[in-house]
Amino acid sequence: MRDPQIDYAAVFHALPGMVALLTPDLVYVDANDDFLRLAGRTREQVLGRYIFDVFPENPNEPAAAGMRETRESMERALATGERDTMALLRYDIEDPHRPGQWQEHYWSPVNAPVLGPDGRAVLIVHRVEEVTDLIRAFGRRGGDTRDRVLEAELYTRARELQELNERLRKAHAREREVALALQAAMLPVPGPSRHRTAVRYRPAIGALNVCGDWYDLADLPDGGLAASVGDVVGHGLVAACAMGQLRSALSAACRVADGPGQALDALGLYARSVEGAESSTAATAFVDWGDRSIVYSCAGHPPPALLSPDGAVTFLDGATDPPLGARPEHVPRLQASAPFVADSVLVLYTDGLIERRDEDIDVGLDRLADSLTRHRQADPDALADALLADLLPPKGNTDDTALVIIRL
Template structure:
């Protein structure tokens, strides 16, 4: 076994690394830089440390169309938002010539920005690694991905090949940027559509309820989660949540159609099972609806009973006044359109004590990569019991906090909390 040397001088080790590295805090102030970084930028430690990066290296005022600074700033922001590394391919980023005020040197860089996470998961520092590509690119990108060289020194065949590779990388980067912008526009349209189709007010007269919808953190991750609450009579109301497989505009569109169909079915069907049977028939004629999960509950405040049916959805939870949490999992069937032919759905009834708390949610609240679904359910049940004495709005906020939803969730989350 190799014994770890606890006497390593990590400051000296960092400074000796041949790759140019700087370290920035979340305000993008340079807090450290190694010698390779100082050499490649032509700066001293005193000129760089404890100063904002974009103050040390401002944009070239003679090239107002240069986008290197904004692209680098955007990369840093993505690291801060996601807590994940971000790579930029070739960038032109001119830097001031040391000792010659107002003069800039044309430079090309390939940066990689990597987060250093704090114990709470936030980004504490950003390591900025830069590779200088100027020797290969020279002055400008040119005809068919090659170069127009204004230097008197001819390039070797290898240098020309590498320069063209960088030029192709630049083209790929710009294409990727356009794709990201298109996906961002689709994300916003889908999110707007999704929010427009979800209820904006509580239709439950004299009921205490709270709803939450949290879109996924990534720009490509808008999904098809929905919720609905309707009055059936003076002493009966219904609630449902659902989750369409897929992402983007298609999922949002399918979600809207299924939610509308189930909302209509809830008003006329004889119980949740019949409502889901009708929805299953409809889903078979709708592209993109396959394997959608949903659960519906009819709540009778006169008999103090819950009648429910689930199509492959995570079980709603009922927290009794004594803090015991009951999973409503006795009427769970396969997702919509999952069978070769439609069949009737199961239905179950459970009693509740006034003052109990009922929650319905989508799988984004409990599923975690590398963790069993049971662990997520247990964590949610424990949180519900602990906060069940609060009002529904506070319960909803605390459940999201306890499940880590305030730090950015990889999947959409819909949550309904009802005080019975």
């Protein structure tokens, strides 16, 4: 059976309920028949015009906030790439036949972004339910006074919910801002070094699931280099604080330990006393340029990747143990060694770079290996940028990502 040929323009205009399409500049590009009919506007009065020129705020209502709240909802949808549902909203409409006369209306709006190939919002779907009659119907049997009382009560409760939602949203944004600032302070970009390295940190987009990932580079007393990445299970300020403590502890342990296994041993014992550090993961690699070897150890963390000059990629998975503090009794950590040739590349990363909820982790590892092979001749900074561009979704990842690259 052949697929039916669907006229989506005709479907859009026949949709029950009010639906309009706007540009990111909030200019109408289309509106369905119900939208025009219930809003009392013609197509010519709407299309190509700024939304708040078509529907300005009622000047007779000093406390009116419909225009501001609608604009903020649309801007959130554009910024986050996610649907934004508004609470019950009073937004009066001027009578098109009697200028200066305003009709009281109550609406229940939803704003949803339409994403382009690059993951950016190119349109807003503005769907509105007209609920004025529903609100007024609550008290009809009790007369006009009862009707108005119930109408006012319902609207008041809806506004309270909207205000609570706004306070929670602002608190959420503030905590995220503080957590990111703390994260940035504890993950400074390394200064000049004799080694060719690059580091990156990318927070999750539009979420508080940030500030649990870290990276570290430490010069060892014998002239080698210790590279580490880690991931705290929590998020927000708690994760940022735990991350800072674990990163500092591991950096110190690497400088005095006999190897990465012993360094992670010490970190695991320390993690048991740090709030929010339970079941955190980490990977550490010691680079020895004298004998051209990498000694590494992983605590529940994705394996480092070793890129050879010919483009072959090996995942260093010979020393993988459970996450920090996960064992009921202390057991020494495993460590393993791998040789490398000049001009190889060592890559340590957190799971935000490779993991996706809808696919097996091996798919992400294959994607990483393919990107490394294609960009094998790039310097560390260019390679780091290429990996993030290739592997992170265009509209942003749902988990934060840390990355360390060393040209050996």
